Amino acid sequence: MAQWLDLGGETYRLTLEPLRLNVGLVVGSERALVVDTGEGPRQARQILEAVREKTELPLVVVNTHAHYDHYFGNAVFAAAGVEEFWAHENAASTIASSADPARPEVAEREPEMAAGEGEGTEIVVPQAIVRDQPVLVDLGGRTATLFYLGRGHTDGDLLVGTPSALFSGDLVEDGYPEFSDAYPEEWADVLRHISALRHRYEHLVPGHGALCTDVAVRTMAETMSTAVRSARQATRESPNDATKAIPILPYGPEQSRLFIGRLKAASSLH
DSSP states (O other): OOOOEEEETTEEEEEETTTTEEEEEEEOSSOEEEEOOOSSHHHHHHHHHHHHHHOOSOEEEEOOSSSHHHHTTHHHHHHTTOOOEEEEHHHHHHHHHHHHHHGGGGTTTOHHHHHTOSTTOSOOOOOEEEOSSOEEEEOSSOEEEEEEOOSSSSSOOEEEEOSSEEEOGGGSOSSSOOOTTOOHHHHHHHHHHHHHHGGGOSEEEOSBSSOBOHHHHHHHHHHHHHHHHHHHHHHHHSTTOGGGGGGGSSSOHHHHHHHHHHHHHTTSOO
16 A cells, blocks of 8 residues: 655645556644545545544545546545535536546446446535635645636646645646646646746645656646647648647657647637
């Protein structure tokens, strides 16, 4: 079982294989907050067991965004008594409408979740909603700040700030960005905003992988902005074949295809 990394200020990070998912825990004097719940009941039970090794306090859950590996474990936490599940309004709407079609994604590792059969496999949609204004979640002597900086990895990415750490969800990743539901041009702006906030936090926890430096965030933003410009130029030169931009983009072929598709979907390319 993975071990918690102490980030200071009663804030912790747990990294789970095989996706190197980062789960957060913030412990106050009255309750504790869990950031993301994993890709199904098997992983969620591991997370809950690890949480309970740290604290027996009542729990609050935040889902950073509406991708299955961040919220498919909600039902296990609901069964353990959690009633307060937070998400951005767009993420909650997507979870409500699109969770069941995502079940096949976990067929290999979470077969019960994929089939929708067994304990902890129901979809729990967050009902505590963040919109454009930050929300302060009082944990007793310690506060977590939930806030939204705009569309990026998805249209509903929440960040979670604590006195010592910023949990970014998949807005920041250790590796190639994942563009399947992304808004690349706006995402680059969000990354620049995160970089501007970095002086407030000692640690930056990405959705997956190792802790990130401010240099990594700025590089991610600059790379994405360069990719937007390159894709626009290539599309102007070959308006009927946007795939000609793929070899010049700073991502792998599959990421580049998704990147171009999402730029078009966001009407940034015409």
